[in-house]
Amino acid sequence: MRIRFEKRLTPSRFMLVATPIASVLLTMLLGAVIFELIGFDGPHAIYETFITPIVASYKWQDVLTKAAPLIIIALGLSLGNQAKIWNIGAEGQYIIGALTGAGVAFFLPNAQAFWIIPLMIAAGVFGGMVWAAVPALLKTRFRVSEVLSSLMLVYVALQVLNYLIGGPWKDPNGHNFPQTPPFTPAQLLPKVIPGTVVPPGFVVAIVLTLVFWILTTRSVYGFSVRTVGAAPSAARYGGFDASRTVWSTLMISGGMAGLAGILEAMSQLGQINLGFPSGYGFTAIIVSFLGRLHPIGVFLAGLILAVTYVGGQVAQTVVHVPQATAGIFQATMLFFILASDILVRYRLRFVRAGPVAKPATVGASA
Amino acid sequence: MTLAFIIDALITVVGVTTPILLAATGELVAEKSGVINLGVEGMMLIGAITAFAVAFDFGPDLGDAAPWVAVIAAALAGAASSMLFAVLALTLGSNQVATGLALTIFGIGLSSLIGAGYVGMTVPAFDSFFPERLTGDPVGRVVFGYSPLVYFALFMVFAVGWFLNRTRAGLVLRAVGENDISAHSIGYPVLRIRYAAIAFGGALAGIAGSYFSMVITPMWAEQMTAGRGWIALALVVFSGWRAGRLLLGAYFFGILMTLELYAKASGFSFLPSQFWAAMPYIMAVVVLAVISARGVAGSEAPSCLGRPFMPNA
Numbered sequence: 001m002r003i004r005f006e007k008r009l010t011p012s013r014f015m016l017v018a019t020p021i022a023s024v025l026l027t028m029l030l031g032a033v034i035f036e037l038i039g040f041d042g043p044h045a046i047y048e049t050f051i052t053p054i055v056a057s058y059k060w061q062d063v064l065t066k067a068a069p070l071i072i073i074a075l076g077l078s079l080g081n082q083a084k085i086w087n088i089g090a091e092g093q094y095i096i097g098a099l100t101g102a103g104v105a106f107f108l109p110n111a112q113a114f115w116i117i118p119l120m121i122a123a124g125v126f127g128g129m130v131w132a133a134v135p136a137l138l139k140t141r142f143r144v145s146e147v148l149s150s151l152m153l154v155y156v157a158l159q160v161l162n163y164l165i166g167g168p169w170k171d172p173n174g175h176n177f178p179q180t181p182p183f184t185p186a187q188l189l190p191k192v193i194p195g196t197v198v199p200p201g202f203v204v205a206i207v208l209t210l211v212f213w214i215l216t217t218r219s220v221y222g223f224s225v226r227t228v229g230a231a232p233s234a235a236r237y238g239g240f241d242a243s244r245t246v247w248s249t250l251m252i253s254g255g256m257a258g259l260a261g262i263l264e265a266m267s268q269l270g271q272i273n274l275g276f277p278s279g280y281g282f283t284a285i286i287v288s289f290l291g292r293l294h295p296i297g298v299f300l301a302g303l304i305l306a307v308t309y310v311g312g313q314v315a316q317t318v319v320h321v322p323q324a325t326a327g328i329f330q331a332t333m334l335f336f337i338l339a340s341d342i343l344v345r346y347r348l349r350f351v352r353a354g355p356v357a358k359p360a361t362v363g364a365s366a
Numbered sequence: 367m368t369l370a371f372i373i374d375a376l377i378t379v380v381g382v383t384t385p386i387l388l389a390a391t392g393e394l395v396a397e398k399s400g401v402i403n404l405g406v407e408g409m410m411l412i413g414a415i416t417a418f419a420v421a422f423d424f425g426p427d428l429g430d431a432a433p434w435v436a437v438i439a440a441a442l443a444g445a446a447s448s449m450l451f452a453v454l455a456l457t458l459g460s461n462q463v464a465t466g467l468a469l470t471i472f473g474i475g476l477s478s479l480i481g482a483g484y485v486g487m488t489v490p491a492f493d494s495f496f497p498e499r500l501t502g503d504p505v506g507r508v509v510f511g512y513s514p515l516v517y518f519a520l521f522m523v524f525a526v527g528w529f530l531n532r533t534r535a536g537l538v539l540r541a542v543g544e545n546d547i548s549a550h551s552i553g554y555p556v557l558r559i560r561y562a563a564i565a566f567g568g569a570l571a572g573i574a575g576s577y578f579s580m581v582i583t584p585m586w587a588e589q590m591t592a593g594r595g596w597i598a599l600a601l602v603v604f605s606g607w608r609a610g611r612l613l614l615g616a617y618f619f620g621i622l623m624t625l626e627l628y629a630k631a632s633g634f635s636f637l638p639s640q641f642w643a644a645m646p647y648i649m650a651v652v653v654l655a656v657i658s659a660r661g662v663a664g665s666e667a668p669s670c671l672g673r674p675f676m677p678n679a
Contacts, residue, residue: 005676086463138651142658147404147463148600149654152647155593159644167638282471289464322482327475334468335450338460346676 005346015344020290020297023336024050024304027329035321045319049311049329061197062310063303065268068201069094069260071302073284075205075212076256078293080249082216083229087250089135089150090257091281092157093128097258098265099164100127102180102272105187106169112186120187121262128258129251131157136250140243146250158277165272179273189267201263205299208256212295225249257281283309286334305330373504375624380516381582382627383620385410385574385591388519389598390605390612391526392570397602398530399563400543400670404466405451406571407595408473412447413440413572415477418579418586421489433492437515437576444572445565447473452564456557459674474589484586492580513581515573520613522570527609539563543668546675556675571595593647600650604657606666615653622646 028046036042053059073090080087087093101124108116134153138144166178173181189200216222224240225248232242260280265272287305291297312326389406396403417440425432451469454460494501496510530536542549542559550556578590597619605612626642 088463088467134651138655138658142655144651144654144658145603148596148603149651151596152600152651155596155647156644156651159640162643163638163640166640282467285464285467286471322479324475324478324482327471328479329475331468331472331475334464334471335454338465338468339454339458341460342458 002351004349004351005342006349008345008347011344012347015340016292019340019343020292020301020337023290023333023340026336027333030332031325031329035319035325040319040321045315045321048315048318049308049326051311052314053307053310057197059310059314061192061199063306064197064202065191065199065306066309067302067306068199068205069264069280070284070287070305071205071299072201072208072260072263073253073257073281074287074291074298074302075208075295076253077284077288078291078295078298079212079216079222079225080253081229081288081293083225083245083249085139085229085246085249086147087132087135087150087253088147088285089132089152089154089281090253090284091277091279092150092154093131093254093257094261094264094281095154095157095161095277096131096261097124097126097128098261098272098276099161100124100130100258101262102183102265103169105183106180109181109184112184116186117189117266120266121259124258124262124265125255126258128254128256128261130254131258132250132254136247139246139250146246154281161272161277162274165274169272171271177273180271182271183266187266188270189263191267200267201260204259204263205302209295209299212298216295221248257284283330286330289334290337305333308333369504373508375628376508377511378624378627379617379620380512382623383616384513384516384519385577385582386594386598386601386619387523387613387616388515388574388577389571389595390601390616391519391523391609392567392574393598393602394605394607394609394612395526395530395539396560396563396567397671398543398607398668399539399560400546400668400673400675401455401560401564402462402466402672403448403451403455403469403564403567404463404599405448405469405473406466406567406598407591407593408470408477409444409447409568409571410575410578410591410595411473411477411589413444413575414579414590415481415484415575415586416440416443416572417576418484418487418489418584419480421580422484422487425489433490433580436489436580437492437573440572440576441569442572444570444575445568447476448564448568448571449561451568452561455674456560456564459676462672462674470595478588481586481588485588486585488585489580491584513577515577515581518573523609523613523616530609540668543670546670546673550675550677556677560675571598574598597646597650600654603667604650604653606657607668608666618653619646619649622649 028050032042032046035045053063073094077087077090101120104120104123131153135146135149138149139146165180169180171179171181192199224235225245227235227238228240228242228245235242269276283305287298287301291301308326308329315321316323389410393403393406417436420439421432421436428435447469451465454465455462492513492515494511495514500506500510530540538554539559542554542556546556575591579586601612601615601619604615623646626645629642630639
């Protein structure tokens with residue numbers, strides 16, 4: 001017996017949906033086994049990590065708060081990933097977006113009018129776009145891989161943040177802590193929409209999920225992005241400009257990351273401090289893949305990853321598992337989803353051992 | 367500028383260069399075989415904690431051999447973790463960018479998990495193994511005053527250069543990276559060669575990580591490699607996939623990182639310290655742009671870089 005992979009003519013829709021679910025379930029199973037092995041109550045830890053945040057209503061606000069930036073960033077990343085443009089520097093765009101938005105607040109401390117909030121948000125989106133424009137420019141002008149350039153800029157963004165909050169934008173009343181002055185009430189969004197557990201960012205995430213769903217499934221632009229990714233030469237013949245796709249997808253994903261950053265700052269922290277960079281920009285990459293680059297999938301995947309964040313903290317306090325396990329869970333989930341990718345594009349065939357035919361179809365099908 | 371200052375600076379440059387040189391040399395071999403593994407940072411962290419844990423737990427029993435055993439353990443751990451990437455990216459043909467990134471996230475998590483019990487501990491530094499009469503005077507220190515890993519890194523970059531360009535096996539490895547389909551059709555085991563190249567890259571990344579926890583600061587701190595794995599990846603592009611230029615590039619970045627240290631330490635700086643901290647990353651981006659603008663990088667990259675190859679499909 002040996003296993004053969006046979007290329008499917010069209011990707012399996014069943015596998016497309018089933019494999020992310022299986023990945024989450026397998027992660028839970030593997031997690032329970034590993035926790036047992038390293039001396040914790042495995043099933044209990046898994047229950048607290050994956051189930052408690054869903055069944056305990058007092059955790060819902062936490063889950064939705066964490067899901068909002070993940071979904072918003074991952075929606076943008078998924079669009080680029082469909083065109084095989086890998087923006088892995090969303091964390092940097094998230095930070096710069098929050099900083100440009102906070103800059104508006106810093107320079108207009110006395111503005112009370114209604115327009116200060118939209119202005120801060122617009123500045124946040126703009127900041128994220130500017131930070132993503134660097135890899136876009138370098139890729140289209142100099143053919144520099146956006147993977148490395150966008151990532152390097154995360155480290156630069158972290159230093160920009162350290163510089164601004166510890167220097168020119170430092171809170172004069174902050175007891176010398178590196179942080180910006182707190183936003184004024186006029187510059188703040190509520191933590192949750194009054195009377196609900198829903199943070200404003202999550203409403204934005206829902207609206208944007210629908211917008212992206214229409215954009216990717218019902219617009220020529222969405223089609224052109226997919227074509228550039230799946231068949232670059234066909235896209236060229238079809239008149240879809242590859243470098244315009246690079247620019248547009250990086251601008252959209254950068255803008256989305258900036259938006260997530262400023263919304264997080266305005267609704268949750270109320271200022272920028274050293275704790276602001278939280279790794280959402282990296283986790284959103286997992287969300288994008290777990291959601292199969294589809295807006296609805298991304299929305300659900302964002303909720304699942306948010307559950308693991310919140311549940312990871314629960315498990316930490318209740319079962320005393322180390323904090324680092326949340327990251328391992330997230331990576332494991334991504335490993336499973338990437339491993340199962342092959343089931344979408346290929347059919348597994350078990351062939352009886354015997355004279356093995358020389359694989360003649362290698363290049364054409366691979 | 368005194369002689370002592372220059373010697374100190376030289377020694378610092380060599381020190382900060384070594385880990386990125388090691389990691390980049392390993393990644394160069396993997397990329398030459400046509401695989402891009404973005405898990406370098408994660409593999410380095412796994413190497414760093416493995417070396418530290420072995421040196422701390424078994425050091426007293428092992429005596430003088432302890433740091434050597436620790437570094438070998440780091441190499442094995444790096445190689446083992448790279449196999450996670452290899453199974454997915456090679457056998458299952460998954461997306462290499464995402465898989466490498468998953469390995470980095472995994473390495474960050476796993477190293478913090480293992481390292482939680484070692485925070486604040488120290489081990490003896492893995493210093494020069496030359497007799498004191500050689501390292502005593504300042505000039506002797508520049509030549510003989512380093513950890514054995516420094517000489518190992520230099521040896522490896524020359525060995526890899528020789529292997530890739532002067533040996534038959536190196537030629538086959540390059541052929542696999544340039545044209546996997548042809549290499550397969552004339553009977554070379556494409557995937558097996560790539561597995562080996564990835565394992566080699568993982569081992570060197572592991573050793574590079576051990577340099578942080580055994581030499582630079584002989585202790586464990588979460589994410590102590592601080593993004594140097596990404597610099598190593600940029601370095602491979604910078605080198606145009608050639609060992610000689612890799613060595614030059616590594617020292618170029620090493621000098622930049624040393625400037626950062628000196629600017630911070632001296633307090634004398636007309637630019638904020640954060641500027642110097644960001645400097646290696648800014649320069650990495652600038653250098654990538656300059657290299658690519660000359661139009662050479664694209665043509666120098668192995669043609670099959672990042673492309674899955676599925677012989678059984």
